[in-house]
Amino acid sequence: MQKDNSTFRKENMEKGPKFGKRHVQAILLFTGVATELMTRITLSLSIVAMTDSTASVNDKIPTYTWKDRDVILSSFYWGYLVLLVAAGQAAKQYGPKWILFTALTVNSCATALIPLAAAYLGSKGVMACRIMQGISQGGVYPSVHTMLGRWAPQNERGRMSTFVYSGISIASIVCLPVTGAICKSYLGWPVSLYLFGGCGFLWSILWLFFGHNSPATHPTISTAERRYIEESLAQAEETEVIPTPWKAILSSPHVWALVIPTAGSGYAVIFLQNEMPTYLKTVMNYDVDASGYLSSLTSVIGVVGIYIYGPLSDFLIEKRYLSRTNTRKFFEVYACYGSAASLLVLAYLKRSQEHLAVYMIAVANVFGSGILFGHSVNPIDLSPRFSGIIVGLANSMSSIAALCAPLSVQYIVTDQTNPLQWRIVFIIAAIGYVLPATAFILFASAERQWWDDGAVKDSTTNQARVKKISTIEPEILRKFSTSNTVQI
Template sequence: MGILRRTYIKYSPLNLDSYLNAAGRPFFGKRHFQIFIYFLLIFIAYGIRVNLSVGIVAMTDPTASINPDVPTYNWTDKSIMLSAFFWGYILPQVGAGWLANNYGPKWFLVGAMSICSLFGLLLPSMAAMFGSKGVMASRAIQGLSQGFIFPSTHNLLAQWVPPNERSRLGTFVYAAGPFGTVVSMLVTGLISSSWYGWPLVFYLYGGAGLLWSVIFVFLGYNAPSHHPTISEEEKYYIENSLGHAEEKPKMRTPWKEILTSVPLWAIFLTQSGHNWGFWTLLTEIPIYMSNVMNFNIKSNSVLSALPYFVLWVLSFVFSTIADLLVNKGILSIGASRKLFNTIGLVVPAAALVCLGNTGSEDTDKAVTLLVIAVGINSAVFCGFNVNHMDLSPNFSGTLMGITNGTSNICGIVAPLVVQILVTDERDPNQWKIIFYMTASIYVVASLIFALFGSGEVQSWNDEEKSKGESDKIWIYKYVV
């Protein structure tokens, strides 16, 4: 039976990691199980978010299913329908981040995911009763619900993930997005062409979302201090690595400092540019592959999903390298974020320029370039995507709400711009304009983050911390 002894060390991520490794941190602990639950959340949420991108092809094609009784519709406002999700998505983000920081995200996540899943179950009925307007309404409500997910998840990660594991575990959670995209596109394509048809897709994902909500009620926790069975060693490892050994009281949100922070503006502008390209490709690739490359619904779903499968795989490669570079002292956190953010935006930009000059007959080249454009984009998971936690662990949920909510206006605008510029979906020259525009936005976003981004904890993160204690961190360990 040991005793609990307290000491402190001069803080840096490197010597903290070394000290805690020597103290014997749990290799697989409760934090990893929580991370897996968040992975499932993002996996299902993205599946719900993107299944309409492939499903809308089947919903408007009478030959998509072998069952002639599956309903289809003659809709001409497909791009508007695809953007409807973001009408609701951008609204609650800042408020959701603030609520998560102040009251804990658990029950907000449970309620949000339940509502989102319910309207997924209702979407086929809404389409039958109200046409495209019913689909838009369902998607807008789903977007409103999912507006709570990213700010709340960021808050949870800031409570559960030590800084030296941030690239790996943060990427594991957010890489569930592209993985969920892959599975959703494949499943949607296969089910839509089967006897059951496209409605089953929405029933399947709606049910999965409700099941996740039930699981999180019983197994999800806001912080290590709330977990009833976590070991003392793991609890102290997590909390000490984050700079506190006990649950912090509620803090005043420094709105002025947040809104005037140059590094946060750099994240916002970078995230806006990234979201423009990401959602342009995600929502429009199935239409591009169907009308320009002439793939049927099954081939369309497979080839549309392939780039996101590569993105998912490469995300683990980039995140492992990023943590290694930081933990070995080769790069600072800020330099690592900027390096991988640049890779994740500039390389895809070059691929999109090449794609714009690829003829419709050269399908293999087009698919390869799409894979590069989307796959290499995974490097941004180690760039701006986790940078909120670097700037302010205490207010990371609020920061994510601000940048994610406002930047996703691009998710509304981008599909509408496609609808305006691509008047003939079979004309590759019109798609060339879209690819060139997206590439330019990627490059500008990359430059902004490289020039103005930061990996340092900002002074307004903890106003009450005394200057004399700012470089110390308490370490608890058992000694026999």
């Protein structure tokens, strides 16, 4: 029988400094997530200017007559698939610090090389850079989840995850208007790629000096803060690497209950990120600068939702109005069903309703940000130790769906000014939200799983015998386990 960790937590547990080392790691992860997404999505607006000779006031800025714009956007996800699961395993085994450093450094190089690749190798060269971006960024989210699994105390998990993953929305808020303004200015679209690539290099330097794999490896963390984090998670630094329980992970219905909606929402989220600037320009007749600002505005509204949902999620759990599992399911229903309804409204708008279109995109983002407190945070609930591996598995499935989003626009929307063709992809995105979310509602759990400690099940008793490989003091272990059963 598994119980919530708060049952065993001391009421006045010493947490260390009010602003501790875990908060520094959270800030670094927040800026890393924001930087990663900015280098990813800047091209979704830059590519509009790259193929429009009237976009910049500077007629010397190069433009191209490519017919494969959406294939270029999709090519990122061809590479993204490559290392996701391997990155989660590597982050667990060797630590996420060097995985994140390498990922953001390589990603920044690939971003900054796009203008040169376009000039000398055409659209195929840009695709090569996008594939390299995808391969490198495949190491980001599994590593971020691994970091949260090691640094986020259980009763702070919602707030810390809220903050770190709000970097996704902040990236859109900053990146899209800045990209739009640069593309329209005398500087032209290449500068936007140099700018965000440079931000990635700067982040890598900061991470090299201030990022740390876990509380146990941090050289200056206070004893009180380290103990607080490790007691909350019922684990400490491992004295040897616990083998990944692949069979238990891959056969867990709770894992697949979060993998399926991650894949389904992947199509819809990437569709909104990559295609809305084009939709607003070609169907609703906004120029490239305005579409950047409007796309950013919708993200601003979405991030407001994040900072409401995070505290609300923790409040519902801490006050026991809802169990942790039912809280996750509540936000999944709210986010996915609400977003799907917004997309269906968008599907049937007319050209004359351009203001309503922007409003409905914003509403979809408000609903969609609730996903962070549904299936997105669920890997850490199930397994703080192996959350990066679960995220890698989920994002692998999501990447397959995500690469289909630009391709579906490429092959369904043959006339980008035709709202009836856009209606089809809006409906597909709505279905991608609803059906997988229903699977999550039916089969998801937010209880820490027996295999998180590398347990093996006894075939005769079906009891989980846990091999504890840690440096936690015996009295702490007794607080979190009785007999042979893990209780969290």
